[in-house]
Amino acid sequence: MSGFIRVVDAVKTFGDPERGGVRALDGVSLEVARGEVVLVIGPSGSGKSTLLRAVNRLERLDSGGIWIGDDEVTAKRADLRRIREDAGMVFQSFNLFSHMSVIDNVTLAPRLVRGTPAREALEAGRAILERVGLGDKLDAYPRQLSGGQQQRAAIARALAMNPKALLFDEPTSALDPEMIKEVLDVMTALADDGMTMMVVSHEMGFARAAADRVVFMDRGRIVEQGTPDELFASPREERTKEFLGHIL
Amino acid sequence: MTNGRRAAGIAAGVPWWLVLLVGLGAIALGTALADASYRVIFGAVARGFGVTIGVALASYAASLALGLLLGLARSSRLRPLREASTFYIELVRGLPMLVILYYIAFVGAPALAEVLNGLLAPLIRAGAVKAFQARDFSFATRAGLALTLGYAAFIAEIFRAGIESVDKGQVEAAHALGLSHSQTMLRVVLPQAVKNVLPALANEFVAIIKDSALVSVLGVQDITQIGKVYAASTFKFFETYNVVAFFYLCMTVSLSMLVRALERRLKRESAR
Numbered sequence: 001m002s003g004f005i006r007v008v009d010a011v012k013t014f015g016d017p018e019r020g021g022v023r024a025l026d027g028v029s030l031e032v033a034r035g036e037v038v039l040v041i042g043p044s045g046s047g048k049s050t051l052l053r054a055v056n057r058l059e060r061l062d063s064g065g066i067w068i069g070d071d072e073v074t075a076k077r078a079d080l081r082r083i084r085e086d087a088g089m090v091f092q093s094f095n096l097f098s099h100m101s102v103i104d105n106v107t108l109a110p111r112l113v114r115g116t117p118a119r120e121a122l123e124a125g126r127a128i129l130e131r132v133g134l135g136d137k138l139d140a141y142p143r144q145l146s147g148g149q150q151q152r153a154a155i156a157r158a159l160a161m162n163p164k165a166l167l168f169d170e171p172t173s174a175l176d177p178e179m180i181k182e183v184l185d186v187m188t189a190l191a192d193d194g195m196t197m198m199v200v201s202h203e204m205g206f207a208r209a210a211a212d213r214v215v216f217m218d219r220g221r222i223v224e225q226g227t228p229d230e231l232f233a234s235p236r237e238e239r240t241k242e243f244l245g246h247i248l
Numbered sequence: 249m250t251n252g253r254r255a256a257g258i259a260a261g262v263p264w265w266l267v268l269l270v271g272l273g274a275i276a277l278g279t280a281l282a283d284a285s286y287r288v289i290f291g292a293v294a295r296g297f298g299v300t301i302g303v304a305l306a307s308y309a310a311s312l313a314l315g316l317l318l319g320l321a322r323s324s325r326l327r328p329l330r331e332a333s334t335f336y337i338e339l340v341r342g343l344p345m346l347v348i349l350y351y352i353a354f355v356g357a358p359a360l361a362e363v364l365n366g367l368l369a370p371l372i373r374a375g376a377v378k379a380f381q382a383r384d385f386s387f388a389t390r391a392g393l394a395l396t397l398g399y400a401a402f403i404a405e406i407f408r409a410g411i412e413s414v415d416k417g418q419v420e421a422a423h424a425l426g427l428s429h430s431q432t433m434l435r436v437v438l439p440q441a442v443k444n445v446l447p448a449l450a451n452e453f454v455a456i457i458k459d460s461a462l463v464s465v466l467g468v469q470d471i472t473q474i475g476k477v478y479a480a481s482t483f484k485f486f487e488t489y490n491v492v493a494f495f496y497l498c499m500t501v502s503l504s505m506l507v508r509a510l511e512r513r514l515k516r517e518s519a520r
Contacts (some may be wrong), residue, residue: 056424084426095421099439109425112435143518154421161425 002190003031003067004090004163004196005055005087006140010064012050012220024050025061026220032165039207039228042217043243048200050166051217055198056089068165077215088158094150096142102129102153103138106160113161121160128156148179152186165196172203184209202247204232216240269501276494278445285484289491296471297495303388303470304460306396308453314400319407320433333404339498345394345459352394353466358382391463399456406448410441446514450507454500461496471495 007030024047030039040048053059055066057073057080066073068086097105107121108126116124129135132152142150151171156217158166168187172180184206191197191210199206207214207228214232215225216239224237232248235241280286321333342347359441361380371377385393422432442449465471475492479485 058420058424080423081426081428083422088413089421089424091417091421091424093417095415095417097418097421097440099443108435109427112431113426157425159419 004034004036004069005032007031007051007055008065008067010051010053010054010057010066011062012047013062021082025054025221027064028217028220028222029063030215030222032196032198034196036212037152037191037195037199037210038142039211039214040198040200040217041202041214041243042223043047045219046217047220049169051167052089052198056087056167057083058089063208069081070108070165076082076124085161086163086165087165087167088161090151090158090166090168090171092173094147094154094155094174096150096157098142101139101141102134102145102156104116105142105153106157109157110132111163115248125156125160128159131159132156133182147175148182151183152181155183155186155190159190165198166190168197168201170197170200172201177234180205201221204248216243218243227230266501266505269497273494273497276490280491286487286491289478289484289488293471293475293488293491293495296469299324299468300390300457300460300470300472300495301464301499303392303395303468304453304457307392307399307460308456310392310396311399311403311452311456312449314396315403316407318400318404319411322404322408323411325429337401337404340398341405343398345398346462346465348398349391349394349462349465353387353390353399357385357390358395360385387466388463388468391466391468393462395456395459399452399459403449403452406445406452407441409448410445411437413444414440443514447507447511450503450510454503454507457499457503458496 007028010025010028011023012025013021013023022045024045026047028047028051028108030038030051040051042048050059054061055068055073057066057078061074064074068083071082071086072078073083096102097108100108103122103125106118106125107118110116110121110124111118126135126138129138132155134149134152134156137145137149137153142153145153155166155171171187172183175183180203184203185198187199188210199211201207211228213225214228216223216231216235216237218239224231224235224240231240232244235244280290299479318333318336321329322337324330324333343351361382361384364380365372368377368380372379379512418436418440419432422436423429427435459470460470464476467473475488479488482488
């Protein structure tokens with residue numbers, strides 16, 4: 001399997017390791033193929049969010065390397081703009097720009113980063129918002145939307161840059177239960193369209209419906225991985241069993 | 249019963265301090281128009297109105313610009329910028345405004361003339377430009393410069409607080425979309441930061457109007473200076489300073505109310 005996203009022996013420490021610093025990533029290697037949907041699960045503090053953020057270089061590694069396609073994310077003089085065009089990011093707390101309407105949120109990056117003419121960006125943005133079911137909310141401000149709508153708008157904002165991969169950092173954790181489905185439906189549709197996705201989430205429904213592979217992380221290491229059926233039905237490792245016992 | 253309660257409700261909603269202020273203002277104005285000597289004082293002091301407003305507006309505009317630059321430097325990722333900005337802010341905030349005023353007027357202006365002469369030395373020697381002298385800078389200019397330099401430090405801290413009040417997630421989202429650091433600052437952080445500190449910034453304008461009275465110590469003909477001279481020559485201290493206070497209150501109270509209205513509007517907007 002040739003990886004589109006390749007993580008090789010990633011190490012990241014927060015704080016001074018000799019004084020109780022945390023080793024968030026302790027030698028993680030992972031490959032995600034083009035079009036593959038990988039779900040990363042694990043207890044809090046297991047390093048799964050750090051791994052995701054490192055792929056987009058919101059965190060820098062202490063050692064190890066990350067590549068997206070031919071671009072070396074961890075290179076000293078990496079072209080950040082290019083990396084961020086490769087992989088879009090969706091956050092737990094949406095992080096929509098609160099002083100802009102939904103359509104401005106979606107068209108800002110294409111206009112500023114790509115230099116797309118306003119007219120063109122608007123048309124493209126409208127189409128993308130249509131796709132996530134927010135065709136009637138173009139001029140709404142983030143605070144006027146429900147959590148589920150905000151997260152869908154945030155997904156649309158990431159999609160507007162035509163990323164080759166999407167990274168989701170606990171996209172439904174800040175949502176009320178009745179809004180989780182609308183976000184997961186959008187994500188499932190993206191997966192069906194062949195989008196390469198890395199998703200940090202504990203949504204088992206999404207795992208079964210859309211994930212090709214589930215990776216279980218604990219204390220900065222990958223403990224076990226497999227298809228959703230394999231991992232959920234017959235985990236091999238004791239720690240995986242214990243964790244699944246808590247969330248299933 | 250219901251009428252009584254409604255009346256009580258309205259009474260509770262009335263800002264009595266404002267009624268009192270406006271009432272006193274009306275009485276003052278009425279007396280002034282009826283009394284010939286008050287009329288004369290009003291006319292005299294009013295001549296300083298333009299100077300007071302002019303000095304306040306010019307210094308405020310300049311200190312907003314300088315304060316924004318200092319505030320950005322203060323929250324910059326580059327350490328030398330951060331240190332330089334902090335140095336300036338701490339230095340200036342540690343001085344009384346009156347001392348800054350004297351310093352700029354009697355040390356800063358001559359020094360500035362020297363520096364300009366040094367920079368333009370070839371031109372001056374060629375006779376293209378006349379050499380600068382400290383007296384080329386009017387005292388009104390020096391006073392405005394001093395207020396600007398002093399207020400820029402306060403305003404820089406307001407901008408910094410505004411920048412820090414913006415959620416870190418906004419910056420991460422902008423970076424994740426490929427925006428550069430300056431694009432993120434300009435298009436995402438600053439608009440939100442400014443909105444958050446708009447009332448605080450507006451309050452600085454009220455403060456600078458009041459502190460503009462300090463320029464009277466340099467003999468600049470503002471409301472306070474004219475009042476001071478008039479009172480000293482006519483011994484009508486009571487009447488003159490009533491009029492001076494009236495002028496300042498007209499400006500500051502009305503502006504403070506505008507700031508409150510602005511605050512309420514922003515609060516309503518963010519609650520919607």
